[in-house]
Amino acid sequence: MNSMDGARDGQDTPREAEHLLQASQEGKRTTVMLAAFEGWNDAGEAASDALRYLNKLWQGKKVATVDADDYYDFQFTRPTVRRTSSGERRVKWPSTRLYRASVPDSNVDVVVVLGTEPSYRWRAYTTELLVHAEAMKVDYVVLLGALLADVPHSRPIPVSTTTEDNALRQRLNLEASQYEGPVGIVGVLAEFAMLAGLPTVSLWAAVPHYVSQAPSPKAQLAILHKVEDLLQVPLDTQSLAEDAEAWERGVNELATDDPEIAAYVRQLEEAKDTADLPEATGESIAREFERYLKRRDKGKP
Numbered sequence: 001m002n003s004m005d006g007a008r009d010g011q012d013t014p015r016e017a018e019h020l021l022q023a024s025q026e027g028k029r030t031t032v033m034l035a036a037f038e039g040w041n042d043a044g045e046a047a048s049d050a051l052r053y054l055n056k057l058w059q060g061k062k063v064a065t066v067d068a069d070d071y072y073d074f075q076f077t078r079p080t081v082r083r084t085s086s087g088e089r090r091v092k093w094p095s096t097r098l099y100r101a102s103v104p105d106s107n108v109d110v111v112v113v114l115g116t117e118p119s120y121r122w123r124a125y126t127t128e129l130l131v132h133a134e135a136m137k138v139d140y141v142v143l144l145g146a147l148l149a150d151v152p153h154s155r156p157i158p159v160s161t162t163t164e165d166n167a168l169r170q171r172l173n174l175e176a177s178q179y180e181g182p183v184g185i186v187g188v189l190a191e192f193a194m195l196a197g198l199p200t201v202s203l204w205a206a207v208p209h210y211v212s213q214a215p216s217p218k219a220q221l222a223i224l225h226k227v228e229d230l231l232q233v234p235l236d237t238q239s240l241a242e243d244a245e246a247w248e249r250g251v252n253e254l255a256t257d258d259p260e261i262a263a264y265v266r267q268l269e270e271a272k273d274t275a276d277l278p279e280a281t282g283e284s285i286a287r288e289f290e291r292y293l294k295r296r297d298k299g300k301p
Contacts, residue, residue: 037185050224
């Protein structure tokens with residue numbers, strides 16, 4: 001969970017010069033695969049929860065599954081027992097599910113991949129996902145992850161955006177990942193997608209390590225804002241924004257009750273404010289105002 005698999009020490013990348021789909025032919029529908037995996041790549045479950053939020057918002061319909069028996073060790077990733085709405089007892093097996101949706105008022109279709117990091121046969125698992133991507137004519141892959149980091153909960157959650165695709169790096173003014181070390185399934189899928197000729201972007205949210213338990217609505221919201229900017233599609237995130245504010249208030253109260261934690265948070269805040277000072281320009285204000293205008297225009301009759 002601490003692995004970055006494509007993040008740059010939890011720092012924000014430079015502002016994107018263009019959005020991901022800008023080079024697409026006007027009027028042509030573009031298909032983007034969005035993927036997140038529970039487990040090591042998903043601190044506070046921020047990435048998988050953010051993607052579930054999008055799938056519900058866009059009313060994704062399940063189109064495929066990956067057979068759990070081929071890739072999971074059930075002693076490590078155990079099935080769970082749930083009650084259905086009718087009260088029946090059912091065993092829910094760990095799995096990977098693919099959904100398809102069309103983003104309203106846009107020329108973007110999405111393939112949503114939601115699953116648990118597999119236990120073994122990662123190369124076969126990744127190849128199977130890419131076979132589905134080819135069958136559904138995916139044009140781009142966007143991978144979502146979250147890692148634990150020394151960041152304060154009271155400041156904007158950093159989300160790094162990286163790519164190994166040279167054309168995307170130049171067009172979007174991004175950077176390649178500088179991370180070296182152990183990787184999770186997100187890092188493996190990123191490499192395999194690039195080898196398959198699919199332009200791939202990785203988004204990583206930095207979750208405060210001292211409040212790493214799920215849910216992490218502020219990190220979810222930060223990821224969704226990055227997706228919003230990347231795809232240039234306005235998202236209704238009001239309910240999640242309220243949850244993020246409530247979460248921050250709750251952590252503030254906990255920190256106030258513990259002088260050691262309060263002092264540590266102040267130290268993180270000072271370090272973050274010092275690091276962000278050169279970036280505190282009108283650019284971030286303009287980007288947020290642009291996002292607001294798009295949401296407002298979408299809400300007009």
